[in-house]
Amino acid sequence: MSEIDTIPVSLTVNGRKVQRFVEPRTLLIHFLREELNLTGAHIGCETSHCGACTVEIDGASVKSCTMFAVQANGASVTTVEGLANADGTLHALQEGFRQMHGLQCGFCTPGMLMRAKVLLSENPDPTEEEIRFGIAGNLCRCTGYQNIVKAIQYAAAKLNGRTYQEAAE
C-alpha cells in the first residue's frame, strides 16, 4: 500500500452520516464513486469543464472533480442517488428528463439533474435563456440541449403547480 498518511473526514451524504479515512489528495468524485460506491456522478474530464461530476454541497452546485474529499469535511453532499423525493417518488426533474427526452446516453444526466436542482432552487421559474446560461457548466454530447431545456421547464412548471404544455421535440 501507499505510504501516504490518511486523515479522517466526516460528512453527510444523501442524508446519511459518513466517516472515513482518506488520503488528503483524494478527489471528492473518487471518494463518492469508489469509497461510497455512489457511481451516479461521472467523470468526463477531471478538469472542471464537463460537469458530469456535479453534486450539490450545502445548497451549491459543485464539480466534485475540483474538490478534495477532505474539503467536504462537515458538509452536506447530495448526489443524484439522493435526488428522489423522500416518499420514493421521482423528483420533478427526473420525471421531466424522461418526459421531454432530455437524455440519451445518460452520462451527463446525473450532473445535469443536480445542476438543474440548484438552478431551480435559486430561480424557480427560469426563462429558456436563464436555463441555457444556468447549465452552461455542464456539457452534453448527445442531446443538443434543446430537450434538456424543456425537461427543466417541465420540472419548473410541475414544482410551481402548473402543467407543462409542450411536447418533447
Place this chain on the structure above:
Amino acid sequence: MNEMVITRAEREARLEGMGCKRKRVEDVRFTQGKGQYVDDIKLPGMLHGDFVRSQYAHANIKRIDASKALALPGVVAVITAEELKPLGLHWMPTLAGDVQAVLADGRVSFQNQEIAFVVAENRYIADDAIQLIEVEYEELPVIVDPFRAMDPDAPVLRPDLAGKTTGAHGPRKHHNHIFEWTIGDKSATDDAFANAEVTIKELISYHRTHPSPLETCQCLASFDKIKGELTLYGTFQAPHVIRTVASLLSKIPEHKIHVIAPDIGGGFGNKVGAYAGYICSIVASIVTGLPVKWVEDRMENLSTTSFARDYHMTTEIAATKDGKVTGLRVHVLADHGAFDSCADPSKWPAGFMNIVTGSYDFPVAHLAVDGVYTNKAPGGVAYRCSFRVTEAAYCIERAMDILAQKLGMDPADLRMKNFIRREQFPYQSALGWEYDSGDYHLAMQKAMDAIGYRELRAEQKAKQEAFRRGETREIMGIGVTFFTEIVGAGPSKNCDILGVAMFDSAEIRIHPTGSIIARMGSKSQGQGHETTWAQIIATELGIPADDIMIEEGNTDTAPYGLGTYGSRSTPVAGAAIAMAARKIKNKAQMIAAHLLEVSEYDLEWDIDGFRVKGNPERVKTMKEIAWAAYNSPPPGLEPGLEAVNYYDPPNMTYPFGAYFCVMDIDVDTGVAKIRRFYALDDCGTRINPMIIEGQVHGGLTEAFAIAMGQEIKYDEMGNVQGASFMDFFLPTAVETPHWETDFTVTPSPHHPIGAKGVGESPNVGGVPAFSNAVNDAFGFLGTTHIQMPHDAWRVWEVARRLGLHG
C-alpha cells in the same frame, strides 16, 4: 376494464409500436444514477493500469528505466514492448490491414503514443509511478503536413515497412504512402472536363477532429487462470468484433472470452476500434492474475484513441453554361497518422467516399484517394457518420455552391436542376452505388417553403447593399445543403471486417405468459435501442412494448453481430428483428390455426393476434398463442416460440435531407450568430419520432461544433494542440442554436420495415450547411472557398484579409 370492449385504436395504442413517441426505458435507471458504465464496475482485487506516453512526435527510444517505479509501494508491474514481445503482442493488426505498435517498439511515431503500461493498486499510485519512469529519447524529424509526406526527402516514418512496395490495398508509391484507391471511368471523366463549358476546381479540406463522447474509452479485463477464461468489460460499440480480435491476438479460444459492453456514455465512432489500453489490460490481468481496469483521461482520449476526417479533397466539377453537371473529378489526400488503423470495412480503405456524387445525376465521375502516414495519432473513425460519408457530403455540397457562384445561379436552384429524379430510383451512380429510393425535389421544395427561402434571399440582397453603403457591419449567410448518405453496412458481397461479413442479428424468445426477451448483435451508446427495438417487435408480434425486454452487449447471450456504428443498427439489426419476429409469427399462425380448428390460410393478422377471415369474433391473441406454444402445440410441431435471424442486407440504405442554416456574421468580431437552422430528414419509416428528433438535435450540435471550431491541431513539431476541453470546442447550451426539425417519408424498398437509419444524417448534412452559410455570407465580397473550421478568429481573419477592417 372489460377487455372485449376496447377499440382497435386502443389495442394499437397499448402496443406502443412503431411510429409511437414511446418514452425511453433506459431513462428510468439513468435519471436515478443507476446506469452501469464500465468505470462503475469493481471487481475484488482490481488493479489499475495507466500509460507512460511519448512527449515527442517522432523519436527513437534509447532507454526505458522503470526501476524507481517498480520500487514504489503499490506498483505491481510495468509492461513495455520487451515484455509483450515473447507473447507476440507488441504489435497488433489493424482493421485496415496495417500493423500498429501496442507499446512503442524502439520508436515513437506520434505524441502521446503508448510506451509503457503501469499496473498499480489504485489510479493515484499508477499516476505516481508514471512520473518515476525514465525514458531517454533521440528526436527524429517530424512530418505533420500530409502534403509533405511524399516529398522525396521526407523522413521514413515506418521503418518496419522498409522494402514493402505493396500494402494491404495495392502498390505503395513512396515510403510514407499507404495506398491509392481509385474508382470511376477516368477517361470518360477527363473527356467530360475537356469538353466542358464551365469548370470549377477547389481544394476543399475537412480538418482533423475527434468524436469525444462524454465517457472516454475504458475497459476492465479479468482473466481466470484456473478456467482459462477472460472476461472483458469495455466501452465497445462492436462487442463481438472485439471478442474475435481478442481471441485472434491472445490465442484464448473465442468461447472462453466473455465480452460485455455495459451502458456506454456515447460513442460516435470513437469506441469501434481496438486500442492499446485493451490489449495491455488483458495482458496485465493474465500476468498478475488479478482484474485490471484501464480508464483513459480526456487528454488521452482526444490525442490517442483515434481521430476523424483529415481529408484534403481537390474537387472539380464540369458543367454546362446553364448549370447541368456533366462530370465530377475528386482527388483526396488522406492523412491517416502514424499507423493505418482506420475503422472501415476491410475492403474499403477510403470508406464509402465514392458516395461523393451526392444527390446529383453525374453522368461520369472519377475518384482517387491517396493515404499517407504522418506523425499524428492513428485512427480514422467515422465520427457519427458512415465511413467517410461526411467527408464526401462536405466535398460535394461545398463544390455545388462554388459552381453556383461561378455560374451566378442560386445554389438551391442549381441543386434542383441536377437532382436524381424520383423515377430514376433505384439509381446507379457513376461511382458504383445503387441508391434505393428518394424524392429529392419534394423534400427540397418542402424545406424551401418552410424556411421562406426566396424571402431570405431578398433580405440578404438588401443587407448586402446596406453593408456596401456602410449602414451595417453585419453580413448574412444562407447555407443550403442537400445530402444523401449511404448507411447500413452492409451486404456480405462487398462488406466485411477482418473477413466477417457485416450482417447483424436478433434473437427473440416469447415466454409462456406472452412476455418477450430479445437480444441483438447491435449495441446502443445512447440511441435508445432498448426502447425502439421493442417497438418493432411490438408492431410485428402484437405484444406491448412494455412486456418486451431488450438485451445487448453480452457476447455470451447475444447472437453474433457487427455492432453499432455507421447508422447500421436500424438498417441491419432492425431488419433482423423484423425478420426474426416474422419467423415467430409464421409459427404462431400454425398454432392459432390449430387452436381455432381452421386452416392457416383462413387466418389474418389483426394488431395483436390472428382472426378467422370473415369471422372476426374468432380470434387468438399472440398472448394466447404463446401459452399454447408451451402447453398444447399442434401435433408434429416443436414446442416453444422463439427465432433467430442473421440478416445480410441486399443493399445499403440511402437516407437524405435538406438542411438550411441562416446566419449573421459581425465582420468586426468574427462572431457568427445562427439565426435559424432547419433540418428536414427522410430516413424512411420512422420507428420513434421523439428519438429521431433527439438524434437530429444531437447530431446537429456536433456538426455545429465541427464546422464552427472543433479541431485537433498540431504544431510543426507534432505537438498536439488543445487536447483538453479547455481548447477543444464542445458547445454549451448557450452557444448551441435552436433546432427546427421536419421530415418526409420515402421508405426503403428493400428493408423489411422500410427504415433507413437517421443517427448520423445531422452530422453529415449539418457540417456543409454551416460552412456553406459562412461562405455564402462572404461570397458577395469575392471569396470562393473559406476553409473550416469557422471559429470567430478565423472568420475575423477572413474579414481582415478582405480589407473590411479599414
